[in-house]
Amino acid sequence: MKITGLQTYQVPPRWLFLRVETDEGVVGWGEPVVEGRAETVRAAVDELADYLIGQDPSRIEDHWQVLSKGGFYRGGPVLSSAVAGIDQALWDIKGKVHGVPVHDLLGGPVRDRMRVYSWIAGDEPTAAAEHAAQRVDSGFTAMKMNATGRTRGLESHREIREAAERVGAVREAIGTDNDVAIDFHGRVSPAVARQLLRELEPLHPMFVEEPVVPELSFELARLGEFTTIPIATGERLYSRWDFREVLAGGVAVAQPDLSHAGGISECRRIASLAEMYGVSLAPHCPLGPIALAASLQVDFASPNAVIQETSLGIHYNKGSDVLDYLVDTSVFDYTGGFVERLTGPGLGIEIDEQAVRRASEQAHRWRNPVWRNADGSFAEW
Structure with a gap:
């Protein structure tokens, strides 16, 4: 089997889908995107296609190594996201060829269902309590919200208290x-993170996410x-x-993102590395159905996975949502705050190609x- 083509589709609300074709008719789907830089990642995928056309899609690890390291300049969000989407599509092809879900190829499932959480309250949180109650009514047992809107380096007592x-x-x-x-x-x-953590501690959050920007990761230990509160x-x-x-x-x-951190191959390694440190896994995924399916495949094969983000109904998804590009939406049905194990071949979903083409x-x-x-x-968004 050989790879014969890679096509990208820029679809609402802010996603980029990738379709990888083979000479035997097996097709794989991936989601390579940096939110707000979809065109840039699309160009990176096109550049990487020069190497992939004519290659055997089953050599996933070898392709990951070449695509990630074959250029003298490596790493960063654009290249890693382009590789991530390609990696997802190659795993999708491999699972379809063998007739099994990807998690079977990663060692088999370690759980039968995966807990999920939903977003509430938007970028600048308002009406959070009402949104939270609605999510509970719709079957979620966990949710995530922004702590603040725009924030200064030092904040008033009023802003800290209101958060x-x-x-x-x-x-x-x-x-x-x-x-x-x-x-x-x-x-x-x-400084503000410490103030907020002190005020939030009696409320027992499940975790506090990204308390500081990645450039200040050395502050996380302190x-x-x-x-x-878990960080x-x-x-x-x-x-x-x-x-x-x-x-x-x-x-x-x-919280590696399956569409940013090198795809299934690299996030599986990150999960294992985290397990070595006693750290839980909760993949980041405010994206589309392909990224969510890829995340769940890693979750079902990772002992330390605890919960999965889903973007269903997130404030970014205006006009299009996770289920709009699927033939069978029941694969993402949520019952009691859980999604059942995906059992279909590959990523376990069937993309509605006509819907994707129309949307693009x-x-x-x-x-x-x-x-x-x-x-x-300037204020951090």
Whole structure:
């Protein structure tokens, strides 16, 4: 079997899908994208296609090594995301050829269902308690919310108190049987992170995500010593080497993104590395159905996986959502806060190719917001 073509489709709301064709008619799908830089990743996939055309798709590890390391300049979000989507598609092909889900090829399932969580309240959290109650009513037992909107290097007592009160309202709405995780989104300084962690600790969040930007990852160890709240990070780390420092520094939850951190191959290695440090796995996935399916394949084969993010109903998904590009949407049915193990071959989903092609005719140009503080200075989004 040989790879004969790679086609990318830029589809709403902010995704990039990849279709890899073979000379025997087996097709694999991947999701290579950097949100807000879809065109750039699309160009990187096109460049990597020069090497892949004519190659045997079953040599996944060899292709991963060449695509990741064959250029003198390596790493970073664009290349790693391009490789991630290709890697997902190659695993999809391999599973289809053998007639088994990818997790069977990774050693077999270690669980029968995977807990999932949903987003609430948007970029600048409002009406969080109401959204949380709706998610519980729709069958979720866990959710995640932003702690703050735009934040300065030092914040007033009022801003810190209001952030804690929003989370407190969510805790009251969902009770103690359900969980809420808090995403700092790298918006706050280490000083403000410490203040927020102190105020949030009595509310028992499931975890606090990305309390500081990746450039300040050396602060995570100190923050972990400061609080009993589990610290999570990883959506902007792109390889096992990027994770090495934070895992050794005492984070509790590793969050590699299957569309950014080298795909199934690399995220499986990151999961195993995290297990060595006693760190749980919760893949980051505010993306589409292919990325979610790839994440679940790793979850079902990873003993330390604890929960999976899903973007169903997330505030970014205006006009299109996770289920819109699937032939059979029941694969992502949520019961009691869990999704059942995917048993179909490959990634375990069937993409509606006609829907993808139609949607790609109105290719998006999504960009993340650029925020500024009241004084006009740049603020982290």
